[in-house]
Amino acid sequence: MSRLTSEPTSIQSMDELLAVALAMEKESANRYAALAERMRSAGRLELAGVFDGLVREEARHIDMVVSWSRHASHQPRDIRPADAVPQDVFDDETIGLVSPELVDAYRSFAIAVRNEERAFAFWSYIAAHGASPEIREAAEQMAREELEHAKTLRRERRKAFFKDRRLGPAVREHHDLPSLEMEVCQRLEDHAGSNENRSEYADLALEARMLSLELASDPLQDAPHTGPPPPKSLDALCEWLADYYIDAGEHLPSQTARDRAQALATIAVKRLAVVRALAMK
Secondary structure: OOOOOOOOOOOOOHHHHHHHHHHHHHHHHHHHHHHHHHHHHOOOHHHHHHHHHHHHHHHHHHHHHHHHHHHOOOOOOOOOOOOOOOOOOOOOOOOOOOOHHHOOHHHHHHHHHHHHHHHHHHHHHHHHHOOOHHHHHHHHHHHHHHHHHHHHHHHHHHHHHHHHHHHOOOOOEOOOHHHHHHHHHHHHHHHHHOOOOHHHHHHHHHHHHHHHHHHHHOOOOOOOEOOOOOOOOHHHHHHHHHHHHHHHHHHOOOHHHHHHHHHHHHHHHHHHHHHHHHHOO
């Protein structure tokens, strides 16, 4: 069960509780909608559909809170109380910064499950420390809703997991790092030939070429990888290589090999940062 990282502020009235509940659901819906649009723009229509489904679930929760507030003759405020709304319930775990090619349905649902678990923890805390019986009862109902939502998402997460296994079981694969670095080099050289930031791209291309030659003459110690296969786009490939070197730096058997992989990871992480910064210019 995912936990909150800070103690929630006590809620003092039903209006405040309803305002917090509405704000939490709206924030989740907006975040998932932004992720859906990002996946759609990248051509990941199946994943866009996953996030669209999460938006619909959050919209259902919003409708529930609005209906509940009307039934109880309470009107949730449009402005959420900044000292009461939890800042650590929704966390996209940097998925918004990850190349879309490296995101899958299982990871998306797993993030959603953990968000619901934190929301459950928040409302459970309010139920235990509410200022009145009415607030405690309402918080218990919200906690039950979040728990049911988490159960639904866990089922979807399991389906995504077994679907991925049917499509291709996770195996420890060996990858041709010199060829991948040379592919990065060639893509960077293409950018250098058609971009006003040609000198920066050219410098990165030369660096990738040197890494390719180094790895060809002195291969990195056996470093099988269990993550997704190398992607195609420059941004995603740079990110994949950074992840690969980081993983190798943690799991290779010898300290010498780990040190070398960590040095490669440092180069790859800096390269990824520069590639993304240049893409934004």
